[in-house]
Amino acid sequence: MRGQDEAAAWIALRGARGVGDVAAGRVIAHFGDVFAVLSAPEAALVAAGLTPAVAHAVRAARPEDAADEVTRLAAFGARVVPCTDDEYPALLRQVADAPLYLIARGERLLDAPALAVVGARHATPYGKDVAARFAEELAQAGVTVVSGLARGIDGAAHAGALRGGGPTVAVLGSGIDVVYPPEHVALADEIVRAGTLLSERPLGTPPLAEHFPARNRIIAGMTHGTLVVEAADRSGSQITARLAVDQGREVFAVPGRIDSPLSVGTHRLIQEGAKLVGSVEEILSEIAPALCARGVTMTPRAVAPPDDETLVPLLAAGPLAADELIRRSGLPPGQVLTRILDLELRGVLVQLPGKQFQLARR
Structure with missing residues (x-):
């Protein structure tokens, strides 16, 4: 990053009317630089794949209009991580609709070996215990645990990873300054000290329901696999798991009681091909070859x-x-x-x- 001017340029590009992550990513790939995109003639932007209306909006985008947002981000201890930055997760960059940039608060660890741990918000004590124990052992093995800071399984996974001495990443469906649920404010503060909070939303964005499927694509996209611990049928965790499959990542599921509604989702995933796991060792043995193939090394704690x-x-x-x-x-x-x-x-x-x-x- 070249500082606040570049951060403002990325925010201005993404904020141009009609610009989505796919279109923005296309012109960045074509021109190679955000400043080159913003200074390109409209005809060149159209030739790169934008519609005339969107090209006009991009040409009218002014980084100085985003300067206040960048200043407020810096005051909050957050930073813009664009898709061209070395800190941006390499696996997420492979996703077709990957965010043009991420807002990060905390440690620089976004490209570490990572596994998503997700599940029910209204989890049972058993489910939360399993999620916490798995996350703790994953952290001890040098794997960064990624989840969504929600109630239930997500919160247990973050807490377990911290207990294991490792970092954890919480991906928010709100602005980086809006922690939801409110009772996880203290947990979020711990994550910032030892891990990272992530968002793709502007400051002040509330946690609206329509934001969470997009949040889930980041969780699945930046990790080598997704572990589901307790999930009802047609749940957000199933969406995350199916996104992981679409992205060519591993999916693991912990089986549960056959008479529990929170087992329906995990059992369905197993029927659809998710790997049934009962220990962290089973997960590590599955993802180790993929890590080796990508040249990724792990640093056990x-x-x-x-x-x-x-x-x-x-x-x-x-x-x-x-x-x-x-x-x-x-x-x-x-x-x-x-x-x-x-x-x-x-x-x-x-x-x-x-x-x-x-x-x-x-």
Whole structure:
């Protein structure tokens, strides 16, 4: 970013009448620079794919009109992250209708390995406990947990990730300065200190229902996969999961009681091909190959000794399941899963059918 002038230019472009994320992304790709877009002749904008009316609106856009918004964002401790910036999530950039820019408040961690954890607002105590435990272990393994700061599963996931010592990203369906629900203001403050709040909406935007499907595309789009913990039929969590499928990402679901309305959505997702999971280790084993293929490395928060003198000797006699490694090592499950993933990514061990692990041949 080149400072407030560039931030104002991005806001002015997106605010031009008739300009959506797809059209704006198209002209940015064509001209390569937001200032080049705003200074381009109308004929050149039409040649780049805009309608004459939209091209006229873009040509009339004035960055100075957005200067006050940029000043207020800076005063609030927030920043504009455009789609051309290195901080913008690389996976989100692949989505056809990705936001032209994001408003971020908190740490710079938007391109870390990430998993979405979503679910019912009116979650059961069991569901919230599962979401918190999974998020805690994911955080310990170096995975950033992304959710929507809603009541129920979302809030539990954010809290669990923070408890695990890792960052978490909350994507809002409102302006970055409007925390919803109000009882999550303290949680949002914790997230800002150790993670990031995100929004694509102007300051002061209320949390309207029509904003949440668009919010969900960001949650699904910036993550390597989506985990659903409790969801009613036709729920927002199902929408997020289906967006993840459309974007070529993994979808995981935790099964629930067959007589619970909050199991209908997760069970339907499993019927449609979501991976049934009962542990974080199952998720990590699925996403590790995708991370390796993309050249993404993970930094576990529980640091293992070089080549791990704890687990490697246990595997010297032959393959063992993760549960058995946890039992024999005497270490917390989160630490063992972190070390397994780290050793797998470094080529020290390989996973066998049946979720067993053995030392790699050298």
